[in-house]
Amino acid sequence: MEKFDIAVIGGGQGGLPAAHMAANLGAKVALIEMREVGGT
Amino acid sequence: MHLVQRRAHEFGVRGVNPDAVTFDLAAAVVRKDAIVKGIISGIYSALKKNKNIAFFTGHAEFISPVDIRVNGKRLTTEKTLLAVGARTATVDIPGLAEVGFITNYEALTLEYLPASMIIIGAGYVGVEFAQMYARFGTKVVMLGRAPRVMPHEDEEVSAVLADVLWAEGIDLYISAPVLRAEREGEGKVVVAQIGGEERRFKAEVILFAGGRIARVDELGLAQAGVEVERHMIQVNSELRTTASNVWSIGDANGGAMFTHRATYDGPLAALNAVRGLKKKVDYRVVPRAVFSEPAVASVGLTERQAREAGHEVKVGKHLFAHTGRAKAIGQTEGFVKIVADAKSGEIFGAHILGAHADILIHQVVTAMYNHGTAEPIAKSIHIHPTLSEAVKSAAKAIGAAPVIQTGE
Numbered sequence: 204m205e206k207f208d209i210a211v212i213g214g215g216q217g218g219l220p221a222a223h224m225a226a227n228l229g230a231k232v233a234l235i236e237m238r239e240v241g242g243t
Numbered sequence: 244m245h246l247v248q249r250r251a252h253e254f255g256v257r258g259v260n261p262d263a264v265t266f267d268l269a270a271a272v273v274r275k276d277a278i279v280k281g282i283i284s285g286i287y288s289a290l291k292k293n294k295n296i297a298f299f300t301g302h303a304e305f306i307s308p309v310d311i312r313v314n315g316k317r318l319t320t321e322k323t324l325l326a327v328g329a330r331t332a333t334v335d336i337p338g339l340a341e342v343g344f345i346t347n348y349e350a351l352t353l354e355y356l357p358a359s360m361i362i363i364g365a366g367y368v369g370v371e372f373a374q375m376y377a378r379f380g381t382k383v384v385m386l387g388r389a390p391r392v393m394p395h396e397d398e399e400v401s402a403v404l405a406d407v408l409w410a411e412g413i414d415l416y417i418s419a420p421v422l423r424a425e426r427e428g429e430g431k432v433v434v435a436q437i438g439g440e441e442r443r444f445k446a447e448v449i450l451f452a453g454g455r456i457a458r459v460d461e462l463g464l465a466q467a468g469v470e471v472e473r474h475m476i477q478v479n480s481e482l483r484t485t486a487s488n489v490w491s492i493g494d495a496n497g498g499a500m501f502t503h504r505a506t507y508d509g510p511l512a513a514l515n516a517v518r519g520l521k522k523k524v525d526y527r528v529v530p531r532a533v534f535s536e537p538a539v540a541s542v543g544l545t546e547r548q549a550r551e552a553g554h555e556v557k558v559g560k561h562l563f564a565h566t567g568r569a570k571a572i573g574q575t576e577g578f579v580k581i582v583a584d585a586k587s588g589e590i591f592g593a594h595i596l597g598a599h600a601d602i603l604i605h606q607v608v609t610a611m612y613n614h615g616t617a618e619p620i621a622k623s624i625h626i627h628p629t630l631s632e633a634v635k636s637a638a639k640a641i642g643a644a645p646v647i648q649t650g651e
């Protein structure tokens with residue numbers, strides 16, 4: 204079982220910059236997207 | 244396509260037979276897909292470079308406040324940031340599901356051009372697709388439930404936009420709630436209530452462009468303690484949900500459903516979640532646009548909203564018909580309207596319908612960001628001949644006698 208500081212659910216328009224910001228702040232991020240990234 | 248077919252002759256271009264101009268939808272879709280593919284591969288390579296991000300493909304579902312299942316795999320996480328977006332609202336029109344319909348998603352992947360299309364909904368998705376398909380050559384009927392298109396925009400914007408759509412051959416009906424859908428031979432029929440009568444419309448394809456709601460299906464939000472109300476995830480001004488370790492951003496929270504809002508929310512929520520900051524969102528100045536042609540762009544309050552909020556307002560307006568550049572490019576429809584506080588002069592909002600409205604709105608956005616008045620726009624020197632002179636003229640007209648709408 205993998206452990207993360209933060210999971211971002213959705214790799215669309217908002218999730219992508221959120222995941223990058225969290226990662227750049229040093230958090231271990233799981234980004235989860237069920238389709239193609241980019242959203243809508 | 245539209246310009247070549249309808250306007251080339253007017254601009255002195257010869258040798259184009261408008262009746263011989265055809266449109267290859269499949270080719271346009273291939274071109275669009277290539278552009279999207281380039282963008283997506285850029286996104287993946289940025290993700291790969293970021294060593295702190297592990298990417299998972301699959302549907303995520305909470306199984307506890309700190310456990311998420313993806314593809315049968317379990318991840319444990321201290322905190323979660325929801326960025327699940329919105330989807331088309333579930334259809335509540337009797338018969339429509341049985342008859343079959345498409346949403347905006349399929350409407351961008353059609354490989355052949357339908358001869359006819361009924362669009363249900365006259366919000367921005369409905370308007371953009373109606374004009375796009377009508378210009379491609381599809382016979383479009385548009386049915387809006389509200390008394391005007393784009394009902395949240397300035398009344399005059401709705402009225403002029405409706406005229407533009409009619410003039411392009413779109414059969415637009417407002418105050419036209421859809422009652423049911425039926426099959427009729429090979430065709431699909433939509434029955435709407437128009438002026439106290441039932442009217443039947445038949446088409447090859449039905450595009451449902453109704454409202455959009457949070458995409459929270461099978462997300463297990465109850466397991467995480469995240470509350471949803473009226474189809475939207477509930478958050479406070481720090482974008483924290485009702486669960487203390489879960490934040491939510493973008494379309495799923497309702498409000499202004501735009502990319503630029505989601506990209507504003509994302510980093511702010513990440514800072515709050517990771518650093519424990521208490522940054523609050525500020526949605527006072529969020530511009531919006533409809534990519535019709537002419538385009539619509541607006542920011543802040545309409546004149547009516549400002550008055551209803553109890554403000555005394557003054558309005559400045561300028562028509563593109565009186566703007567040199569608009570005449571030169573032959574796009575004279577529309578206007579710029581700026582609404583300001585009658586006492587302080589602070590701008591409450593601006594509403595633009597016209598060529599490049601989506602760009603022009605930004606000088607008002609910048610002024611509003613600083614709680615500014617329209618004076619710097621009115622007084623600063625603007626390049627001639629540009630469409631932005633119309634914004635300057637509207638700023639100058641604030642408090643002046645109202646513009647009389649001329650025939651053009």
Ligand SMILES: Cc1cc2nc3c(=O)[nH]c(=O)nc-3n(C[C@H](O)[C@H](O)[C@H](O)COP(=O)(O)OP(=O)(O)OC[C@H]3O[C@@H](n4cnc5c(N)ncnc54)[C@H](O)[C@@H]3O)c2cc1C
Pocket residue numbers: 212213214215216217218235236237238239240241242243301302303304326327328329347368458461462492493494495500501502503505534
């Ligand atoms: C037809 C149309 C035209 C538009 N035009 C414009 C425009 O011109 N300008 C503009 O600013 N905005 C436009 N928008 C709106 C814009 O697309 C959205 O506001 C923006 O995408 C919202 O970003 P988001 O991150 O909230 O959601 P999205 O970008 O939709 O991303 C959500 C992502 O989460 C994923 N997801 C959801 N649930 C799960 C789950 N359980 N597990 C895994 N993944 C999940 C989805 O697959 C999706 O990729 C348009 C929208 C539509 C429908």
